[in-house]
Amino acid sequence: MLLEIKDLNVSYKTVNGVASILEDFQLQMQEGQIVSIVGESGSGKSTLGQAVTKLLPMSGIAEGQILLNGTNIVKLREDQMTEQRGTEVFMIFQNPLNSLNPVKRVGSQLIEAINIRNTRKKENLTEELMYEEAVETLKIMRLPDPDEIMKRYPHELSGGQVQRVVISMAIILKPKLLIADEPTTALDVTIQAQVINLLKQLNREYKMSIIFITHDLSLAYVLSDRIIVMYAGRIVESNPSESLIKSPLHPYTDGLLKSVPTDYKTSGTLFSISGSPPSFFDMPVGCRFNLRCPKVFEKCREEEPKLRGRTDGSSVRCWLYE
C-alpha cells in the first residue's frame, strides 16, 4: 500500500471559529494507481493535497492518519517531512502563476530539483548533465526554445509556460506519489491533452501513483482508475472510473455527470444542479447534499449517512443504499 488515509480531519481556524473542512476522509492507493478527486469549487480538494504534503496554510490543522509507505505524515516532524517531499511525494499547485521563485532563473530552479534527486539517489551527476537534463525535460513539455527559457525569470514566462515548468519538476523528481491539483487549468486544449498523456506515461513507465484533482469528470475518466467525488468536504462516492461513469450511485455524482456537456446541441440547454454548496459554518442537518438532492427523503434531513463500502469495491455515502 503506497498511501493510506484513515479518518482524516482537516480544519481551518477562521474569524468565525474553527471551520471543519475535511471530515472522516478515507483513501487507499496502491503503487501505480491513478485516483481522481472530483468536486465543486470549495469542496476541499486542494486542502486534501496540502494535508498529504503537510503544506497546509498556517491556520490549518490536520488530524487522523496519512500513511505514506507506512509512515504517518500527520505525526512527522518538519525535518523528517522534508525527506518525504520531492522524491516520495510531490504536488503541482493549483495556482501556477506564483509557483516559481521570482528572483531566480527558471534554469536554476529546475537544476535545484535535479540536484535534490541527485543527492538523495546518489546519482553523482555533473553540472553539465544536470543542465542537459533540465533542457531535455523542458523539451518533453514542448516548451519552445528551452535553452532560452532556462535563462529567463518566471515573470518573463506566460502562465501556461510556468505551469509546464512546474510539471517538468515532477518529471525530474519522479516522486512515488504525484498530486496534480488542476494541472491543466492554464493550458489550452492541445497542451492539456498532452499533459494528460504525459501523466499516463509517467504512471506507466515509473509506476508513479497519481492523485489527479479536477473539476472535469471527463478528464478524470480518461486518466484514472478510480474517481472519488467530494461534496462539501465529504467523500460522497468512490468508484472505479468505468462504473462511476456508467452507473453512478450518488445523486450528486449523477448530477455532475448530467452537467458534462456531451451533446447539448441536441437538447439545447445544459443541465446544472440547482442551488449552491452550503457554507462550512452553516451545514444542513443530515446529509450535506439534502437541500439540492432530487431524491431527498425524510431520513436525509435527520441524520448524515456514513460512507459505506459495497461488495463491488465502490463506496457511497447515501441513505438510498443503506
Add this chain to the structure above:
Amino acid sequence: MINETNKIKNDSESKLIRKRRDRSNFLKLMSKDKTAIIGMVIVVAFLGWSAIQGLLEYLSGYTGYSYLSYILLPSNPFHTVLADRLLAPSSKTVWMWFGTNFEGESIFSRMLYAMPRDALVSVIVVFSAIAIGAILGIAAAYRGGWLETIIMRLTDSFLAIPALILVIAISIPLRATYSGVILGLSIVWWPTYTRFFRGQVLRVKNMDYVQAAKINNVKPRNFFIKYLFLNSIDPIIAYAALDFGNVILTYSTLAFLGIGLSVPIPELGAMASNGLQFLPADWWYSFFPGISILIIVIGFVLVGDRYQDLINNRIDY
C-alpha cells in the same frame, strides 16, 4: 511606503468584499489578541483622558477659573513648594506617586496636565497628513501623466529630509511656538501618506469592481470617496495608528532640543529632558515622563500592528 512594497498581490473583487465584511466585526477581531487589547486600552485611556482634561483646560482658559484646569488632578501642577523640591516617589499621597521636580511641583500632576497637548499634536498632524496625502496621492494615481510626475517628485523631495530636521528648519523662523511646531510637523508629515494613497489607488483602480463603477457613471464625489478612498484606506489606517506614536516621539524630541512650548507649561518630552541633568540620583524626574511617552507610543504601535495583521490576513484567530 511600507505597504506599497510589501504587497504585490493580485487582489480580486471577492477579496475586497470579504475585507469589507471583516470591517464590521473589527472590534471583535482586534480584541482576540492580548497585546492588541493592551494597546487599545492604552490608546483609549490616553485619548479619553486627553479629551476630558483638554476640555477642562480649555474651559478654564475661556472662563478664567484656573481651578477648573486641575479639578481632576491630584494637585495643582503649577503649585511650587520649594521645600518639596526633588522629593522621591512615595505612595503616601497621590500627587507624590511620581515624586516632585526641581521646582517642587508634582510630576504626576504635571504629566496628566501635559497629555492633552501631546494628543492634540498627534491628532492634528496625522489627520492633516492623511487629508493632504489622500488628495495628492489619489490625484496622482488617478490622473497620471505630468501631474503624477510633479506630485511624486515633490513627495520624494520632502521624504529626502528627515522630518525632525525639516521641522527644525521650518520652526525656527516660526518662532518655535507650540502652534509653530504643529504647523511645521503638518508641513512635513504628509509625503508618506501621498505615497501610500498613490500605491493603493494604483492597485484598486484596476479592480473589476472599481472599473465597473466607473463605467456605470457613479457620481464623481461618490466614486472618489466610496470607491477609491475607502478601498485604499485600510493599510493607511494601520500605518496611521502607529504614526500617532511617531508624531509624539518627534514632538518630544523637539521639546528635548528646546523647540516648542514655553517653559512653564508642562510637556512630557520637555519634562523628561529637564530631568536629565538630575540623573542618576533623582531618576524619577525624567523616568516617569519618559516612560509615559514610551507606553503611549507602544499602545499606538500595538494597535497598528494588529490592524496590519488583520488586513493582511496574517492572524491566528
Add this chain to the structure above:
Amino acid sequence: MNSALILYIIRRTIYAVVSLLFIITIVYLLIHAVAPSPLALAKVYAGPGHTSKSQLLAIIKEYDLNAPLPNQVLNYISNIFHGNLGFDPSFHRPEIDLIGRYLPRTLELVIPALLFSMLLGLYTGAFGASKRRKAGDQVVKGVYLVTWASPPFLVAIFLQVFFAYDLHLLPATGLVNPVLLTPKDVTGFPLLDALIAGDFTYFVSLIHHMILPVVAIGLLSFGIITRLTRASMLDTMESEYFKLGLMKGISRKRAVYTVALRNASIPIVTLLALTFGYAVAGAVVVEDIFSYHGMGWFIVYAITNLDYIAILGTTIIIAISIIIANLAADILYGVLDPRVKLE
C-alpha cells in the same frame, strides 16, 4: 549588465537630481513664506542679537535679497552647486567649511549604525517570522517595540549612564580622547586620517568613543526594519513559490533563509534611505547627548544660537546625502529584483 538596467539607473539618477532641485527650492520658499520681506529675511540670516540697519542692508546686498524670487532661487541653487552655503554669523567662517568638518564625523557614526541596524533588523525579523507566535518571536517584538517607542534621548541616556558612568566600560562623551594630538587632516574623516597617519592610539580612541553613539543610533532605527522584514517574510512564507521550494525537498531552514529572506529583503532595500534618514535624525539627539561634535551637535548648537544659515546649510547637505542614499537603494533594488527593470 544589460541595457535595461543601465537605462533604469540613468532614469533614477535624473530623478535624484530633480528631487534635489525641488528640495532646495522648497526649503528656500518655505523660509520666504515665514519671512516675506527682504528685511525680515535679512534678520533671519543675521541670527540673534542686535543687528544695525546698515548691517541688514549689507546682508540684503550680499545675498541679493531684493531680486525677484525666481532669480533668488536660481541664485541660491547656483551658489549651492558652487559650494557656497553662506557665511556663518556665529562661527565667522564659511558654512561649507563648517559642514566639511562636521559631516564626515557624522557619516562615520551613521554608516556603521545603519549597517548595524540593517543586519540586526534583517536577522531579528527573519528570526521572528520563522518562530512566529512562539517565545522567540515575542522577545524580538518586545525588544523592538521598546527601542522604537522610547524617546530617542532616553535610549541614548540609558546607554550613557549604564555603560559609561556605571560600568566605566566606554567613554561617556567626546569624539576622541582630548589628550591625544590630532593627526593631519587629509580626508576630513577622522578614522581615515588616523589610519593614513598610522596613529593607532588615536584610531582606537576614536572607535572607543564611537561605540555607544553607534549602538544608540542603531537601536533607535532597527525596529522599523525588523517589523517590515518579519511582515514580508510571513507573506513570502505563505506564497506558492516558497511552498514549491519546500515541495521539492529543500529543508525549511534553507528555504527560510534563502528563498524567503532573499525575496523579503527586496522591499527592505527601499527602506535603506528611509532608515538612513532616521539614523541622521537620531544622530542629532545622540551627538548632543554624547557631546560628539558632528553635524547633529552642530545643528543643536545652531538651534540654541538661532544660527539660521547653519540650519539651512545642514538641512540641504543632509538632503543631498539622503538623496544619494536613495539613489544607491534604487540601484540596488534594480539589481536585486529582476522584475524592476522592465517597468
